Amino acid sequence: MDRKRYEEAKRRYHETLERCGCREGDFTTVSGFPVRPLYGPDDVEGLDYGEDLGFPGEYPFTRGVYPTMYRGRPWTQRQFSGFGTARDTNGRYHYLLDHGQTGLSVAFDMPTIMGYDSDHERSEGEVGRCGVAIDSLRDMEILFDGIDLGEITTSMTINAPASILLAFYLCAGEKKGTPFEAMGGTIQNDIFKEYIAQKSWIFPPQPSLRIITDILAFCADHVPRWNTISISGYHIREAGSTAVQELAFTLADGFAYVEAGIAAGLDVDRFAPRLSFFFNAHLDFFEEIAKYRAARRIWARRMKEKYGAKDERSLLLRFHTQTAGCTLTAQQPENNIVRTAFQALSAVLGGTQSLHTNSMDETLALPSEKAVRIALRTQQLIAHETGVVNTIDPLAGSYFVESLTNEMEEAAEAYFRKIDELGGVVAAIDRGFFQREIQRSAYEYQKAVERGSKIMVGVNRFQLEDEQIEIPLLRIDPEVERRQIEAVREVRAGRDNDKAARQLELLGVAARGSDNLMPAIIECARCYCTEGEIIDTFKGVFGEYKEPLFI
Amino acid sequence: MARKVRVLIAKPGLDGHDRGAKVVANALKDAGMEVIYTGLHQTPEMIAESAVQEDVDVVGLSILSGAHMTMFPRVLGLLREKGAADMLVFGGGIIPAEDVEELEKLGVARIFGPGTDTGDIVSFIRDRFPAN
Numbered sequence: 001m002d003r004k005r006y007e008e009a010k011r012r013y014h015e016t017l018e019r020c021g022c023r024e025g026d027f028t029t030v031s032g033f034p035v036r037p038l039y040g041p042d043d044v045e046g047l048d049y050g051e052d053l054g055f056p057g058e059y060p061f062t063r064g065v066y067p068t069m070y071r072g073r074p075w076t077q078r079q080f081s082g083f084g085t086a087r088d089t090n091g092r093y094h095y096l097l098d099h100g101q102t103g104l105s106v107a108f109d110m111p112t113i114m115g116y117d118s119d120h121e122r123s124e125g126e127v128g129r130c131g132v133a134i135d136s137l138r139d140m141e142i143l144f145d146g147i148d149l150g151e152i153t154t155s156m157t158i159n160a161p162a163s164i165l166l167a168f169y170l171c172a173g174e175k176k177g178t179p180f181e182a183m184g185g186t187i188q189n190d191i192f193k194e195y196i197a198q199k200s201w202i203f204p205p206q207p208s209l210r211i212i213t214d215i216l217a218f219c220a221d222h223v224p225r226w227n228t229i230s231i232s233g234y235h236i237r238e239a240g241s242t243a244v245q246e247l248a249f250t251l252a253d254g255f256a257y258v259e260a261g262i263a264a265g266l267d268v269d270r271f272a273p274r275l276s277f278f279f280n281a282h283l284d285f286f287e288e289i290a291k292y293r294a295a296r297r298i299w300a301r302r303m304k305e306k307y308g309a310k311d312e313r314s315l316l317l318r319f320h321t322q323t324a325g326c327t328l329t330a331q332q333p334e335n336n337i338v339r340t341a342f343q344a345l346s347a348v349l350g351g352t353q354s355l356h357t358n359s360m361d362e363t364l365a366l367p368s369e370k371a372v373r374i375a376l377r378t379q380q381l382i383a384h385e386t387g388v389v390n391t392i393d394p395l396a397g398s399y400f401v402e403s404l405t406n407e408m409e410e411a412a413e414a415y416f417r418k419i420d421e422l423g424g425v426v427a428a429i430d431r432g433f434f435q436r437e438i439q440r441s442a443y444e445y446q447k448a449v450e451r452g453s454k455i456m457v458g459v460n461r462f463q464l465e466d467e468q469i470e471i472p473l474l475r476i477d478p479e480v481e482r483r484q485i486e487a488v489r490e491v492r493a494g495r496d497n498d499k500a501a502r503q504l505e506l507l508g509v510a511a512r513g514s515d516n517l518m519p520a521i522i523e524c525a526r527c528y529c530t531e532g533e534i535i536d537t538f539k540g541v542f543g544e545y546k547e548p549l550f551i
Numbered sequence: 552m553a554r555k556v557r558v559l560i561a562k563p564g565l566d567g568h569d570r571g572a573k574v575v576a577n578a579l580k581d582a583g584m585e586v587i588y589t590g591l592h593q594t595p596e597m598i599a600e601s602a603v604q605e606d607v608d609v610v611g612l613s614i615l616s617g618a619h620m621t622m623f624p625r626v627l628g629l630l631r632e633k634g635a636a637d638m639l640v641f642g643g644g645i646i647p648a649e650d651v652e653e654l655e656k657l658g659v660a661r662i663f664g665p666g667t668d669t670g671d672i673v674s675f676i677r678d679r680f681p682a683n
Contacts, residue, residue: 125621199567
């Protein structure tokens, strides 16, 4: 169609649209981007295939980080799980592996996340409740009993104490005869998003960054298959951000880690290839797909242009996705299976490298075995029944998706400028910038749901009266805490305590100096120092973080 | 003019999920109440202490780590010890139905679960402090 005929047809269409009238309603994305009734060639004017999209596996990687994508290998089905003792969770891991799961992902309990041993007074009532309790190398050995750590890859959702849990894991593998360099996996190790959203911090930003850069350097030399930071938007989104904020804040964090690594004297290509990402898959289908595509393009461009990365692997934004826990409803929980399926599909169409699908019962308790099996089956259905894996980046070239991808990128760039004006990520955290932005979005979203302008099925529309919940829930036996306390005390009683004390002493010396901390942490792990003992040693040197308060 | 209702929103336990607590705090503030937020990782002792010091009428506890059966009764007990048994205590978080029943027996006035309309929390407090 030539330009003249196109313009005429377009005018005719818009007149018809006007005449017919559209219904009233909220036609915005979950993030609040207005969406037009129709997208066409004008919306992607200037889009250059080579410059803006490229082939899969080619710069700027908008279409995917690998040339073959799911035609080469499907995403890793990685369900996040952990509860009770290491023995309880080991049972769940065997169950998931027996049902076809292809990677492991450890959820730790709150005391482990916050660096307290199970017998610490702050741990009371929390042990094994929302994850597995790990106090020392002994628990890690039990957690992976019967699992080959040279075969499977493991992701660990751990941040402030990431260096310690990584040391426990490496030592557990070593005891089974797997060398460090043969082990693959991920530690979350993303402290910025803790200050911003997830709020499980221990130390102030500067010593936290020192620990992180020590991990980057150590793994580059000794654990080359390890993903050293999983730069996470997931929690930012769960705390209430929009998709754009998730995209912008996560990438800003990523760039700040790159800058920290460079400032610590590391060559960018020595550590950047092992940085990975973790995004949320929320409700707005196309917005999510645009988010993943924009993320790849922004990362590749900045890494190349701003940070001078030469190794192509430094440019690849590889990511894990989890469906959005905050969108699950306590009302009619079975509906969550459907929500999760749509969210998972968006992650797959967005080119995720691995995926966790939430279980329907997670607003009520930890997931039961049946609920988690259905969640895993949802991924298997997408992989084997829907046909969406047959071709790579199938939505490329869609006027709407490309236009939304551009819009997401522009909005993220505007946030980067704002963060720069504030003096960078750490300064913006100190000033509560991210926290306020997220808090405002969360409150706006809640008000939109309460006004009814955002419809949530079963919550503000299509409710059931006198609803009875009919799904079985997993309960954590209070005995777990008592057993775990006994276990950690047995570890302390059974080890060479002089040696343990000496190693902790050396760890303190390392912390006060500037040597890489990882070797000292690994020595502590080997002689069964507990997580709490190691953290306390660090607290004595680094101090603790205090959050800025506001509502 | 009548004194505004004073509410302490508190996060007992170790989890960092403060989205709900902050949304509720904002909603109560917008409804004209005085709201004080404790911040994260509070012990029951810290919460009871703040409640008494700030002389609040209402204490809202938010927890998502599963430690509610340890934390909530302890806050109630400490408030009683400090002569503040008349404070209205409510809660929210991921709390299974049978625990809700148990906590309400122990003296938590109401547990608001996921999907609660903040308007319901506002009217729940208003009903008990109509003059303010």
